[in-house]
Amino acid sequence: MVYRLIGDTAMVAHLLFLAYITLGGFLAWRWPHTIWPHIACALYGLGVTLVGWRCPLTTLETWGRQQAGQAGIPPTGFIDHYLTGVIYPPQHLLTIQLAVAATIAASWAGHLIHHRKRKHHTAPNRA
Known part of the structure; x- marks a missing residue:
């Protein structure tokens, strides 16, 4: 029972980590650090x-x-085991990877724009 809980907890943590990798850059819009x-x-x-x-x-x-007493994750890894072929078809793996990369890039670009605007608005007037 405890070992299964460890496996399940690691699985949930993994999903959360993948979500954070994909969407976490948007948190920096609100919390720049x-x-x-x-x-x-x-x-x-x-x-x-x-x-x-x-x-x-x-x-x-x-x-x-x-x-x-269960089977572990196959050598192909977590994403191949839980996501590829389940959430999206295997032939779209590259498309998904590029979409994730684009989402991360957009979040970072938005962070830079948002951070510069915030910095500009909070700078003291030097007139």
Whole structure:
């Protein structure tokens, strides 16, 4: 029971982490200091995607599920197991990856624009 809970918790944390990678840059519009953790997470996600780094949440979920007598996540990883072919068709993986990258880029661009406007409006008048 405890091991299954570990696996399930890791799965939920993984989904939340992926949501944060995709949408977390928009938090920086309201809280500008959150841009740095988001950049770090997005770069880590890029490393997992392009370089093939192993995600510790995948390792934890697999361990928890195996200890509970279940099958772990296949070597192809979390996204392939839970999302590809379930949420979107496998042939659209590149499209989804590009859409996520575009969303992140838009959130960062919006952060820069919003932050500059905020800085401009709060600067003291030097007349």
